[in-house]
Amino acid sequence: MAAFDDPAFDDHERVVFCRDAATGLKAIIAIHSTALGPAAGGCRLWRYESGDAALHDVLRLSQGMSYKNAMAGLSFGGGKAVIIETPDFDGSEALYEKFGDFVEKLNGDYITAEDVGMSVSIMETIARRTSHVTGLPAKTGHAGGDPSPKTALGVFKGIEAAVGFKLRRDKLRGLTVAVQGVGHVGYYLCKYLFEAGAKLIVSDLDESRVQRVCEEFAATAVPLDDILCQDADVLAPCALGAILDESSIPKLKVSIVAGGANNQLQTQADGQRLAAAGILYAPDYVINGGGIINVACEYAGDVEETEVNDLVAKIGPRLIKIFEEAAASGEPTNIIADAQARKIIAAAS
Ligand code: NAD
Numbered sequence: 001m002a003a004f005d006d007p008a009f010d011d012h013e014r015v016v017f018c019r020d021a022a023t024g025l026k027a028i029i030a031i032h033s034t035a036l037g038p039a040a041g042g043c044r045l046w047r048y049e050s051g052d053a054a055l056h057d058v059l060r061l062s063q064g065m066s067y068k069n070a071m072a073g074l075s076f077g078g079g080k081a082v083i084i085e086t087p088d089f090d091g092s093e094a095l096y097e098k099f100g101d102f103v104e105k106l107n108g109d110y111i112t113a114e115d116v117g118m119s120v121s122i123m124e125t126i127a128r129r130t131s132h133v134t135g136l137p138a139k140t141g142h143a144g145g146d147p148s149p150k151t152a153l154g155v156f157k158g159i160e161a162a163v164g165f166k167l168r169r170d171k172l173r174g175l176t177v178a179v180q181g182v183g184h185v186g187y188y189l190c191k192y193l194f195e196a197g198a199k200l201i202v203s204d205l206d207e208s209r210v211q212r213v214c215e216e217f218a219a220t221a222v223p224l225d226d227i228l229c230q231d232a233d234v235l236a237p238c239a240l241g242a243i244l245d246e247s248s249i250p251k252l253k254v255s256i257v258a259g260g261a262n263n264q265l266q267t268q269a270d271g272q273r274l275a276a277a278g279i280l281y282a283p284d285y286v287i288n289g290g291g292i293i294n295v296a297c298e299y300a301g302d303v304e305e306t307e308v309n310d311l312v313a314k315i316g317p318r319l320i321k322i323f324e325e326a327a328a329s330g331e332p333t334n335i336i337a338d339a340q341a342r343k344i345i346a347a348a349s
Pocket of ligand 1: 117147148180186203205206209238241261291
């Protein structure tokens with residue numbers, strides 16, 4: 001499929017196909033918009049079924065980054081990269097260095113970072129060839145490093161805001177939160193929730209991860225298929241996207257959906273389905289912006305962690321504005337967030 005014909009194309013500024021036969025690198029870098037600044041967004045390593053599937057994913061994620069960065073108040077546009085895990089993929093340092101060369105050739109129009117399948121050490125390898133990379137080891141007390149603890153902090157602040165708005169409660173103590181996926185983001189979110197006195201129900205494909213949060217944060221484990229229909233106050237999706245759809249939404253028994261996963265709604269209409277079911281949805285790219293805020297601070301230079309935390313804490317009030325506008329207009333929260341993001345980008349264009 002040609003990039004222009006992909007339904008997720010949405011007027012991308014640039015799409016770069018990166019190939020290096022010697023290392024086996026196959027990657028796509030998508031730059032959706034540089035209206036607000038250089039396009040920032042992580043690099044995902046994934047075994048795609050086809051080149052079209054990789055293209056579609058990177059376009060969708062890159063557009064999402066434009067909206068996320070705009071809503072986080074950052075001087076960043078939206079971009080994303082995917083590295084395709086081919087059957088003979090060896091994840092060599094040479095391959096990641098080559099990817100760094102491709103990033104460098106974009107002269108700072110695209111800034112990369114960790115996404116699924118990446119690590120701080122891979123970012124260090126990429127950094128041998130380009131300075132347009134973040135998520136590098138941080139000095140203690142400064143911005144940088146693995147962004148997921150800050151993503152989790154933002155999600156926690158978002159849950160507090162949603163609980164205040166929907167349940168009229170200013171504390172999480174005694175509330176039950178069902179967390180789907182206890183990897184990087186889910187683990188730290190469980191930590192914050194446990195410390196705030198919330199009860200946790202969790203599921204993950206990886207048994208050892210489940211066991212860890214059960215032991216450390218007194219969580220209760222449930223089978224994978226049961227997590228979406230738990231009797232809880234909040235559902236926090238922290239695994240994969242597209243979990244909220246026509247068939248899953250009628251099974252939900254929560255008042256709030258607020259979690260870190262990207263692209264939680266299968267379609268835009270699912271936002272309306274949630275609203276019609278009386279469930280308050282915290283738009284994913286607004287609530288999970290803590291990681292990119294950390295990345296932006298790292299890229300800007302010597303920013304202290306306390307400053308990062310203050311910026312991440314603004315996610316709560318930002319969500320309240322969306323909830324209030326949705327309540328006043330009768331539109332679902334995802335539509336309100338999209339409109340706010342587009343307005344910010346259009347004003348800068
Ligand atoms: P991760 O890979 O560390 O964790 C994801 C976890 O979900 C894994 O433990 C995996 O086993 C589990 N999982 C996968 N499918 C599942 C299923 N069907 N049911 C239950 N568990 C399942 O990834 P992460 O960095 O924690 O990211 C989680 C989500 O948050 C992703 O959607 C990611 O795009 C999004 N996100 C992450 C960040 C970040 O800073 N890491 C920032 C913004 C958004």
